[in-house]
Amino acid sequence: MRRSNWLYVPAGLTYLFLYLPIAVLVVMSFNAADTPYRLDGFGTAWYGKLFADRAVREGLVNTLIVAAGATALSTVLGTLLAVGLARYTRSKLLDAIAVAPAVLPDIVLAIGLLAFYTAVQFTLGRHSILLAHAVFGTAFVAAVVRTRLAHVDGSLEEASRDLGATPLSTFARITLPSLAPGIIAGALLAFSLSIDEFVIAFFTTGPDNPTLPIVIYSMVRFGVTPEINALATLLLAVSFTFVLIAQRLSRLTESI
Amino acid sequence: MTEPLVRIEAVSRRFGEIRALEQVSLEIRQGEFFALLGPSGCGKTTLLRILAGFEHPDSGSVTLDDADLLAVPPHRRPVNLMFQSYALFPHMNVAKNIAYGLEREHLPKAEIRERVDAVLATIGLTGLARRRPNQLSGGQRQRVALARAIVKRPRLLLLDEPLSALDKKVRAEMQLELKRLQHEVGITFVVVTHDQEEAMSLADRVAVLSEGRVRQIDAPVPLYERPADLFVADFIGANNLVTGMVGADGLQVPGVGVLPCPVPAAAVGRAATLAVRPERVRLGTEGGLAGVVRDVTFFGGTTRVAVDVTGLDRPLLATVAGATAVALGDKTRVDWSASDAMLLGND
Ligand SMILES: Nc1ncnc2c1ncn2[C@@H]1O[C@H](COP(=O)(O)OP(=O)(O)O)[C@@H](O)[C@H]1O
Ligand SMILES: [Mg+2]
Numbered sequence: 001m002r003r004s005n006w007l008y009v010p011a012g013l014t015y016l017f018l019y020l021p022i023a024v025l026v027v028m029s030f031n032a033a034d035t036p037y038r039l040d041g042f043g044t045a046w047y048g049k050l051f052a053d054r055a056v057r058e059g060l061v062n063t064l065i066v067a068a069g070a071t072a073l074s075t076v077l078g079t080l081l082a083v084g085l086a087r088y089t090r091s092k093l094l095d096a097i098a099v100a101p102a103v104l105p106d107i108v109l110a111i112g113l114l115a116f117y118t119a120v121q122f123t124l125g126r127h128s129i130l131l132a133h134a135v136f137g138t139a140f141v142a143a144v145v146r147t148r149l150a151h152v153d154g155s156l157e158e159a160s161r162d163l164g165a166t167p168l169s170t171f172a173r174i175t176l177p178s179l180a181p182g183i184i185a186g187a188l189l190a191f192s193l194s195i196d197e198f199v200i201a202f203f204t205t206g207p208d209n210p211t212l213p214i215v216i217y218s219m220v221r222f223g224v225t226p227e228i229n230a231l232a233t234l235l236l237a238v239s240f241t242f243v244l245i246a247q248r249l250s251r252l253t254e255s256i
Numbered sequence: 257m258t259e260p261l262v263r264i265e266a267v268s269r270r271f272g273e274i275r276a277l278e279q280v281s282l283e284i285r286q287g288e289f290f291a292l293l294g295p296s297g298c299g300k301t302t303l304l305r306i307l308a309g310f311e312h313p314d315s316g317s318v319t320l321d322d323a324d325l326l327a328v329p330p331h332r333r334p335v336n337l338m339f340q341s342y343a344l345f346p347h348m349n350v351a352k353n354i355a356y357g358l359e360r361e362h363l364p365k366a367e368i369r370e371r372v373d374a375v376l377a378t379i380g381l382t383g384l385a386r387r388r389p390n391q392l393s394g395g396q397r398q399r400v401a402l403a404r405a406i407v408k409r410p411r412l413l414l415l416d417e418p419l420s421a422l423d424k425k426v427r428a429e430m431q432l433e434l435k436r437l438q439h440e441v442g443i444t445f446v447v448v449t450h451d452q453e454e455a456m457s458l459a460d461r462v463a464v465l466s467e468g469r470v471r472q473i474d475a476p477v478p479l480y481e482r483p484a485d486l487f488v489a490d491f492i493g494a495n496n497l498v499t500g501m502v503g504a505d506g507l508q509v510p511g512v513g514v515l516p517c518p519v520p521a522a523a524v525g526r527a528a529t530l531a532v533r534p535e536r537v538r539l540g541t542e543g544g545l546a547g548v549v550r551d552v553t554f555f556g557g558t559t560r561v562a563v564d565v566t567g568l569d570r571p572l573l574a575t576v577a578g579a580t581a582v583a584l585g586d587k588t589r590v591d592w593s594a595s596d597a598m599l600l601g602n603d
Contacts, residue, residue, distance in 0.1 A: 158310055159343035161330040163408065173356075177347045204362035 022236065028227035046230040049122025052247070056231065061214030062126055065195035065200070066211055070133035074190040076140025077134070078237035079183050083175065086149045099146070102139035109136060110203035117204060126208035132204040133194040140193065141186030146245075184247040196235055259286040262307070262325075262412060267316030269468075276302040277313065278468040284412070284446060289438050291455035292448045294465035295491070300448040301340070303465075304414045308337040309445070320411060331360075334411040338418055342401040344389035348517045349421050350400050351376070351385040354562055357408045375407040377439070395426040400436075406441055410525045415447040419454065431458060454491050456480070464488050489531045496537065496572050502599065511567035512545065516594035528599045534560065536596035537574035539582060545589025548570065549582050563590050 029047075033040030050056055085095055101109060113132045122128060156178060160170040174182075198213040205214060212235070221226055263282040267352040276299040284290045293299045305311035306318065309330030318325045336357075345353050351372055358368045374511065376382045379399040389397060398418065405413055418434065419427045435458060438445045449455050455462045456476040464471040464479070464487070472484040483489035490497060500509035502523045507515045507530045517530050538544075539561060547563035550571050559580045562571040572590050582588055 152339060153343060155341050155343040156340045156345060157335075158308075158330075159339055159345070160356070161310075162308055162335075162337050164330055164331050164360035165356075169360065174345060237303065 007214065025229050026199060026233050026236070029097065029205040029233040030080075031226045031229070034226060046226040050227050050230045052059045053227070055215050055219075056212070059210055059212040062209045063195050065190050066126055066130045066133060066206060068138050069130040071187050071191040073130070073134040074137030074141045075183060075187040078138040078186055078190075079145050079176075081138065081142040082145035082149055083171075083179075086144045095146075099139050099143040102143055104136075106136075106199040108198075110200040114203045124204060126206075126209045128204045128206065129201045129211060132188075132200050133197060134154065135140045136187040136200070137190035137194060140189050141183070144186035145179055148179050148185075152178045160210045185246040188249070189241045191240045192246070196239060257483075261286040261320065262285065263319045264323075265317045267303070267313040267318065269299075269306065269311065269313045274466045277306075280465075280468070282463050282470060284444060284540040285461075287442060287444055288460045288483065289435070289445045289447070289458060291459035291462045292398040292446065292465060293452055293455040293462050293491075294450065294451050296567075298465045300450075300465060301416055303602055304416055304446070304448055306339065307412065307414055308335055309333050310337075335351055335414065336408050336410040336412075337414040338401050338405045338416065340416040340418075340420065341390075342397050342421075344397060344400055344404075346389055349386050350381065350392070353389070353400060354404045354407050357404060361408075371407055375403045378406075378440070379403045379433075391490060394422055394437055395430065398430065402437070406437070406443060409441075410443060412446050413443045415419050415445065415451070417448055420449075421585075427454075434458060434481070442504055446490040456492070464491065466491075482598070483531070483600070486529055486602070489529075491602055494534050494573060494575075496530075496532045496534065497570075498568060499527065499602065500530065502526050506594065507599065509567065512565065515545075515597070516592065517597035518594055519598055519599070523599060523601075527602050529602055530597050531600055532592050534573040534575040536592050537572060538591045539563070539574050539576065539580070539588050540591060541589060542591075543571075544589045547588060549584055549588055551588045552580065552582065552584060554579060563588060565590060575588075 027039060030042050032045065033038055033041035068188060081098055085098055089095070109132075113135070116122075117128055125243060126204075146163045156174050157170050160174045161167070165173065196213055197211075198217065202214055203219070205211065210218070212231075216228060216231060219225070258282040264280060264282050264284075267277055267280045268275070269540050274464060280299075288527055294300055294302060307325070309325075309328065312326065320334070325335075325432065333353070345356065345603055348356065354372045355368050358371060363371075372385075373382070374473060377384055379402060379404070381396060381399055384392065384396065389400065392400065398421070402415075402418070415434075419430050422430060431454065434445075434447075447455075447458060449458075456479070459476065461473060462479055463473045463510055468486050470489045472479060474482075474484075479488065480493055483492060484497075489495050498506040498507065498509060498512075498515060500512075500515070500526060502508070502519060503514060504519065504524060505514060506517055506519065517532075535558075545565045547565040549561060550564045551562040553560045553562075555591060558577055559576050561574045561576065561580060561582060563574065564571050574590065
């Protein structure tokens with residue numbers, strides 16, 4: 001039986017619904033004129049202008065520092081958390097609590113963190129955003145590594161012990177390499193989530209050193225310019241690449 | 257040769273309600289090929305894991321060379337385990353997998369390379385040193401797992417169902433290979449299996465386990481000829497088992513008659529089970545019990561005939577050499593010498 005072609009129509013429309021706004025954004029970023037909503041010729045002038053903008057450059061640097069730091073922290077903590085959970089507890093509840101920050105509404109996490117920082121009189125700045133991002137980053141890494149762990153044969157670690165490796169050496173030589181694809185995928189995910197995170201960063205930022213999403217927000221308040229479209233397009237490209245790589249790695253994970 | 261290497265004394269292990277091991281005591285001698293045989297779930301793997309150090313008994317003791325083994329962590333025991341799943345490291349090639357245990361001993365690089373090459377030659381995998389485990393066949397993986405364990409030259413090598421993942425033809429080959437290898441390297445082997453033929457053909461001595469208890473420890477021939485109890489008689493090889501009451505001249509079975517067997521004076525008047533091997537049962541025209549041929553199976557060298565005897569709920573089996581003259585539905589008589597049968601208590 002031949003499949004009727006019209007069944008592709010709803011799927012096509014859904015794709016259109018998902019990606020039309022993004023397509024508009026990308027096209028507009030190459031606008032030659034300074035009209036953010038009407039295309040008037042093609043050019044990359046706005047990209048040049050973007051790189052010349054000091055606030056944007058500083059925002060980018062802050063974002064990269066926060067993302068790199070949060071990723072490093074989340075990767076280490078998330079991996080240890082996943083291994084610890086798998087090894088030392090059978091509690092489903094602990095498991096769920098561990099990955100909850102990944103699915104909690106951002107606004108809840110944001111308010112909670114701000115309340116906490118205020119309660120302990122923590123000064124706000126890049127470091128407070130970094131720690132805040134590490135909170136949900138850790139949960140994401142833990143969730144990804146946990147999935148990977150479920151696919152790893154537990155007898156590998158026993159075989160390593162059996163062949164004379166100490167527990168520490170076994171962790172370094174057998175456990176970590178088996179988990180590597182999951183750990184890398186988790187790290188990429190944490191990084192790409194951190195670079196465009198707004199709500200939590202907005203709540204936990206200090207007076208100086210705003211991250212890029214906050215910079216964009218303050219620019220948008222005076223109206224959308226093609227410069228912002230260009231910036232968003234770049235961010236899009238970066239996150240998209242990261243998500244694709246992360247997905248590749250987790251698929252690799254399943255095939256082993 | 258007869259020096260005990262391992263002494264297991266009164267070892268018990270429970271998992272909640274399940275008694276995986278109950279008061280298991282046995283000795284494994286230096287240099288022997290020892291088999292732990294029993295149906296699935298009888299505690300074989302648990303015992304092996306206790307020897308390797310991944311499981312601890314609730315009570316009892318285990319010594320190796322007269323030193324307490326239970327106090328030693330797994331990575332310092334002179335014992336290696338070949339896992340049922342082989343547990344080859346997927347991110348290392350064959351040579352790296354085999355060298356892993358030697359590297360952990362911090363041996364000189366040259367010696368490691370030499371020993372790895374030697375063991376690769378022994379198991380016939382020299383050409384595959386650079387392959388990853390997922391590029392190997394089941395039989396090749398099994399060899400690598402074996403090589404990885406014997407290259408450490410352990411005092412004791414434990415093998416958990418080493419051949420169960422292989423197909424029948426490769427399994428027969430590997431049985432011979434295992435035996436040759438054990439002879440060659442002179443390491444004491446303990447192999448776990450649920451396949452009684454495998455245990456009988458491989459091992460010098462076999463311990464039969466059932467529900468966490470040792471039923472009998474013996475060499476294959478006595479195990480077959482003089483089973484200690486009903487479980488062993490039924491589990492090892494084919495057997496005809498008939499229950500009845502012991503009389504002065506044989507086993508009295510209501511509705512069948514008196515079956516010939518040696519009668520110990522003390523057993524008279526008790527309920528017991530008679531066991532007689534199919535190859536000891538004769539088919540003929542005179543004496544014994546009357547029956548009807550129900551099934552004839554030709555195995556090439558031998559033929560197995562199943563005979564329905566009135567009054568018995570299971571057909572009696574007889575194994576005869578070559579092809580046989582009887583056919584399905586024929587009337588025949590079944591007989592055996594009293595000395596070929598044995599009586600077992602019903603407990
Ligand atoms: N870690 C464990 N937790 C709970 N029950 C177990 C565990 N290991 C083994 N058992 C139980 O103990 C019994 C013996 O298991 P095992 O030693 O694996 O048997 P075998 O290897 O002879 O098939 C089985 O009933 C099994 O379910
Ligand atoms: Mg088992």
